[in-house]
Amino acid sequence: MTTALTAFAVALATGRIRVIDLTHTLTPGFPTIVMPPELGQCAPFRMEEISRYDERGPAWYWNNFTMGEHTGTHFDAPIHWVTGKELPNNAVDTIPPEHFLAPACTIDCAAESAADADFVLTIPFVQAWEAKHGRIPSQSWVLLRTDWHKLPPRQYVNLSDDGPHSPGPAPDAVKFLVEERDVHGFGTETIGTDAGQAAHFTPPYPAHHYMHGRGRYGLQCLANLDQLPPTGTLLLTAPLKIRQGSGSPLRVLALVETKP
Numbered sequence: 001m002t003t004a005l006t007a008f009a010v011a012l013a014t015g016r017i018r019v020i021d022l023t024h025t026l027t028p029g030f031p032t033i034v035m036p037p038e039l040g041q042c043a044p045f046r047m048e049e050i051s052r053y054d055e056r057g058p059a060w061y062w063n064n065f066t067m068g069e070h071t072g073t074h075f076d077a078p079i080h081w082v083t084g085k086e087l088p089n090n091a092v093d094t095i096p097p098e099h100f101l102a103p104a105c106t107i108d109c110a111a112e113s114a115a116d117a118d119f120v121l122t123i124p125f126v127q128a129w130e131a132k133h134g135r136i137p138s139q140s141w142v143l144l145r146t147d148w149h150k151l152p153p154r155q156y157v158n159l160s161d162d163g164p165h166s167p168g169p170a171p172d173a174v175k176f177l178v179e180e181r182d183v184h185g186f187g188t189e190t191i192g193t194d195a196g197q198a199a200h201f202t203p204p205y206p207a208h209h210y211m212h213g214r215g216r217y218g219l220q221c222l223a224n225l226d227q228l229p230p231t232g233t234l235l236l237t238a239p240l241k242i243r244q245g246s247g248s249p250l251r252v253l254a255l256v257e258t259k260p
């Protein structure tokens with residue numbers, strides 16, 4: 001008997017479905033978001049060796065590590081933002097596990113982002129994408145491809161005297177994606193789901209404000225979005241089960257179908 005899951009396993013084994021890793025490697029040098037100095041800061045990744053087949057542990061190698069919930073490739077839960085603080089099941093440990101499997105649409109803004117680090121995704125840009133690739137299905141992730149994952153750390157954060165400069169969505173575009181397209185969440189290759197200059201938007205940080213206020217999720221510091229098709233991707237995004245966690249580093253896997 002062929003079930004959906006055995007057919008899926010066969011498709012994986014035969015290469016009909018390919019797995020693409022959208023995750024950066026966690027290293028002490030990977031940039032974290034920099035907040036104004038009077039505010040609390042997100043810790044970078046740190047690793048301390050416990051033993052490596054030596055007097056501290058003759059037959060085993062292991063490490064302790066520390067980092068912020070929002071360090072490296074990571075997941076944002078609704079409780080991360082004040083607009084989502086009262087929602088049910090809003091933390092990484094209480095989000096229903098079926099929400100960690102969802103389809104994704106990838107909007108290519110790589111050329112626009114290369115030309116302008118402050119590129120902002122607008123409703124007309126989304127509608128032009130839909131005219132080519134079809135309407136964004138309900139409960140899909142929308143991923144913003146910028147090729148930002150290819151940049152070295154300094155350009156990745158792109159900090160100037162007036163703050164960071166990196167692409168992100170316009171307030172009305174986020175509202176449109178949540179209210180008119182019922183998206184599952186929003187994912188970016190940059191250090192946040194919002195544009196570098198989004199502190200000056202109305203409302204400030206609109207991707208966080210609207211997505212989390214409506215119980216939707218965020219993914220940031222994604223890699224390899226250039227390997228994804230515009231539609232037809234299935235994303236696996238299970239964060240660590242931290243009690244009342246606002247987010248978590250995670251391994252993000254994209255499943256895509258190869259041509260038969």
Ligand code: MN
Nearest residue numbers: 070075076247
């Ligand atoms: Mn975050």
